[in-house]
Amino acid sequence: MSTNGRPRTTAEKIWDNHVVAERPGAPSLIYIDLHLCHEVTTPQAFSTLRARGLKVRRPDLTVATMDHSTPTTSRELPLLMDPAGSAQLQQLEDNCKEFGIRLYNLKSDKQGIVHVVGPELGMTQPGMTIVCGDSHTATHGAFGALAFGIGTSQVGHVLATQCLLQVPSKPYEIRVDGALRNGVTAKDIILAVIAKIGIGGGTECVFEYTGSAIRALSMEERMTICNMSIEGGARAGLVAPDDTTYQYMAGREFAPKGAGWDAALARWKQLPTDEGAVYAKQLILNADQLEPMITFGTNPGMGIPVSGKIPTPESMVDLQARADLEKALKYMDLQPGRPMAGHPINVVFVGSCTNSRISDLRAAAAIMKGRKVSPTVRMLVVPGSMQVRQQAVAEGLDKIFRDSGAEFREAGCSMCLAMNGDQLEPGEYSVSTSNRNFEGRQGKGGRTFLASPLTAAASAVTGVVTDARSL
């Protein structure tokens, strides 16, 4: 692609590499390298294909897994308790068979949350365009891919043509310099970012996370950060690939091998943002100053340090913001001005595509080891994939969780969105490692505090919101 030698960001380079056609007065036609599917947002798209007599153009670039309405207790279909969920899972099974798509179903040892499975099997690769009918597709951006969520109509477009009509996004640099202090995690970085810019702050943008603190993170930690880009309103979020990326990928099932690897590596090394590339917006944070974070309200932007106090509506100048805070505190039944630490909780959920990888389970297990879940708390540990689960069992983490009184489940989205029966009761409080604290997200009337696996596990032990460093 001709670029006239203009310095470009990683996202711009990937975009340029994927333009199929440009017509005046229309968005660009973009080629998609990897299309991930799950049971909830695909049925109507497959129906459209069937109604029009179309095939899936590139079944080889399409992969499906079961995660959203998937049980985390039993692997047997039909689910007697849930005919609608069973029908949805069965339909994905049928659709994948009819259209020739590889599926990791409930019997597969590779099944799991779509955003955990893609990276761990090496399907997610630098420089790719990746889509899924799911807003947390940004997770894959951790590998230097342009990955974004789409609606069901667009799922149909990609199934049928492998292409999408898209307008380019604005590059937004989020630079985190310095070093994280002990007990402060990737989750705390992204919660701090969203608290700063607000949940609409990244609208029409692609975040690029840069800076020494980001470079120092593992791939799993980078995924946690990119995952929540959508919570900042961005279409996607990414980290330019580096040696950490390549080391993580080497040898994975679908990663290139031999000469193919060398060729891929040469291409990937072209991807980092050029010196002098221009961002439309920028946010700079200092990692040294970050604290463990937790949300108190009903959107992910309502976050404060775990050691902080719940804001008071009177302190807000903007009247609409004040009304929103009042509404959120009413739903959450929280007193303004009171500290978050020490607030009683009922449930702890360690899981979701944000924090359900092996490093997250290790972090939570390190806290639980030799300790007990508070008698007033129910703790659920739900691995992001069956591969993560196997690894956790091999390391004895399952035993640590069970000995502490926590439940250790099969892989799936589970209480992140409460479609599969795992849910909060009305009025209950949870500390969850997931990504959304909207009203009723984890069950009708449930109240969610979002935090890191460390904060979640520490809170499970004490039965109240707890900074893990104080244990």
Added chain:
Amino acid sequence: MPIPKIQTIESKTVVIPIENIDTDQIIPARFLKTTSMEGLGEGLFCDWRYNADGSPKPDFVLNQPQAKGAEILVAGDNFGCGSSREHAPWALKQYGFKAVISSSFADIFRGNSLKNGLLPVIVPADIHAELLRWPGIQIKIDLASQTVTLPGGRTIEFPIDPFAKHCLLEGVDELGYIQQQEAAIAAYEAKRV
């Protein structure tokens, strides 16, 4: 597939003066187990509309007589944030809304709406504040001229992506439009590594 065309929408408004209404509020996850597009209108704003026993909450605006028949929803800033579920615009459409007016929309929701003939109309903050303050007023949205006409006759322009506008006015089917570019797609695939 025939896509219904949109020209003008004339209706009274219904106002939900809340910012950041997320797709979990528009249509809670438990309604996403459907494999069709039917029946989502009943789930629209379900947890705000109904009590636990299924009875309607009298203080929620959609349960009040003045909301009957309204086709235009006015809502707070950043409407439709959260998940990519297209079930959200499907539910709004099935309930009977043809347009949503706000000061801003979340990206995926806006895209999904345009693909389903639900018009997301972005108005400036001062107009937005007025519309929020006066529920039930009769307004007219004209897509061709990209204008909202208020009761006094005052008109306000709103932005819309020109391609999406063209598709809505002409009933263009996007999938069909992409399929017409088969030659370009095949050429791209031939040189793709």
